[in-house]
Amino acid sequence: MVEVVAPGVEVTTRDLGAATAPTPQVHFLSNLYELNPSGPLPSPATATIRLQNPVPDGDVVVVARRPTSTDEWEYLPATIAQDRASVSFTTDHFSEFGLLGFDLGKAIDAFKRDFIDGLTGxxxxxxxxxxxxxxxxxxxxxxxxxxxxxxxxxxxxxxxxxxxxxxxxxxxxxxxxxxxxxxxxxxxxxxxxxxxxxxxxxxxxxxxxxxxxxxxxxxxxxxxxxxxxxxxxxxxxxxxxxxxxxxxxxxxxxxxxxxxxxxxxxxxxxxxxxxxxxxxxxxxxxxxxxxxxxxxxxxxxxxxxxxxxxxxxxxxxxxxxxxxxxxxxxxxxxxxxxxxxxxxxxxxxPVASLATFAGKWMGHSRLLTITADRKATEHVGSGCCNPVIDLTFTLSNPQGNPGTATATITVTSVQLHDWSWREAPPKVGQTATIKLADGVITEPLAGGTYCDHVKQLAGVCGA
Structure with a gap:
């Protein structure tokens, strides 16, 4: 039995019989009813469905609603009477209605089970x-x-x-x-x-x-x-x-x-x-x-x-x-x-290698050529045309990085031309440490400083 209070609307009710629940986990507590006139109402209406059997303890009840039998169910909140023998709800339009219930305890158990499965599955x-x-x-x-x-x-x-x-x-x-x-x-x-x-x-x-x-x-x-x-x-x-x-x-x-x-x-x-x-x-x-x-x-x-x-x-x-x-x-x-x-x-x-020192290095009236296979040839002159010394050496034990590096040099040959410096000339077998920093090589035995092309243009390795 359905009672409807709808201000300004003449309401007709049609009992459509028992409704089929969407799944076994929910169940209809009432028959399905059609309230007319269908469609939106000028103001909300209150409907009360009286049940043959009271709502079971522990059941949650919602109103299932759909415009036609082919549409998906929508849901409205419902209020259960104190004696659980009737359920009321408010709607802003008429269509097919029924009371849908489910066991809250079973739903809670299902949530717990699904939740634990989510943690452990x-x-x-x-x-x-x-x-x-x-x-x-x-x-x-x-x-x-x-x-x-x-x-x-x-x-x-x-x-x-x-x-x-x-x-x-x-x-x-x-x-x-x-x-x-x-x-x-x-x-x-x-x-x-x-x-x-x-x-x-x-x-x-x-x-x-x-x-x-x-x-x-x-x-x-x-x-x-x-x-x-x-x-x-x-x-x-x-x-x-x-x-x-x-x-x-x-x-x-x-x-x-x-x-x-x-x-x-x-x-x-x-x-x-x-x-x-x-x-x-x-x-x-x-x-x-x-x-x-x-x-x-x-x-x-x-x-x-x-x-x-x-x-x-x-x-x-x-x-x-x-x-x-x-x-x-x-x-x-x-x-x-x-x-x-x-x-x-x-x-x-990057770490320094012998290849780090390879290339042609220049200074005023002096030239240092180092090959990738660790051999070096050095020529030092005085002024424009007077040779002072020619020597060769090998490089070993590179240290540092490509920007700042050192290596050990070992003299392999010495040819003196016009050596008049206060220091003694280099000798075959003599060792020293050659240094590279910011495009400038310092060779301590005979030549002083040698520049790469960029530093030479800047005049760093002058006389």
């Missing part, structure tokens, strides 16, 4: 490994990469045609990871194309948010002798994200069992929750904050719409709140062990 996301161009070339010029052996992240180091290095990092977890990236700026993050964008803007700060299966590209160009690091670490915010992701997935599984999960994606719900200030503020502050900030009745209605009526009673129930509190340490155990990962890109500082 595997943390790995079926992510594709990233690909990079010129991976072999990227490891030249002193570049190297080390990382953990776990599968938390997938990565590759590549180089573009101009030689610039990039590091691509893909999240192989089912929950977002926050990554610090000391020494490497973000070039591209596919999170910015919609997924978890609010988290990226508000929570991450100087960290990068890597969405499940998402890839972030970093600039890996380094100066010689430096390194940079990508690190994902366990923290309170990451733990909260893990818990929230697992909870959202469990709620969607319940909706699917209720026949109302079609077309809803977990990442979309997750992103909507994180757009709410109360949820963002709750991250990292424990299980109680998570429930009240992200999973309370208002938040669930905001992100799930009318389907949230099926879920809100579950999340506000005392057993679920106690369950979340008891499982918080389990979050930490799972998260801490599987979210930590490190990738380090390093570029070695």
């Amino acid at each position: 595997g943390l790995t996301q079926t992510a594709d490994k990233p690909t990079c161009d010129n991976e072999q070339r990227a490891r030249g010029d002193g570049y190297s990469v080390t990382s953990y052996s776990k599968d938390t992240l997938f990565w590759c180091l590549g180089a573009d045609n101009a030689g610039h290095r990039i590091l691509k990092v893909t999240n192989n977890r089912r929950y977002p990871l926050l990554a610090s990236h000391r020494g490497m700026d973000v070039i591209d993050n596919d999170i910015d194309r919609g997924q978890l964008s609010s988290l990226s803007r508000v929570i991450a700060g100087d960290k990068a948010v890597i969405a499940p299966s998402g890839t972030v590209t970093f600039n890996a160009d380094l100066s010689p002798g430096t390194s940079a690091r990508i690190t994902t670490e366990a923290d309170a915010i990451g733990q909260s994200l893990y818990a929230l992701q697992t909870g959202v997935t469990a709620l969607l599984q319940i909706l699917t069992r209720f026949g109302a999960g079609s077309g809803i994606k977990a990442v979309d719900i997750f992103n909507k929750m994180l757009q709410g200030k109360s949820c963002l503020d709750a991250l990292g502050k424990g299980s109680g904050a998570m429930i009240s900030g992200c999973l309370d009745a208002k938040q669930i209605m905001d992100v799930f719409g009318y389907k949230g009526l099926l879920l809100a009673p579950i999340m506000v129930a005392c057993p679920i709140i106690a369950f979340f509190n008891s499982q918080w340490n389990a979050f930490a155990d799972q998260f801490n062990g599987n979210s930590i990962y490190r990738i380090e890109v390093a570029r070695a500082k």
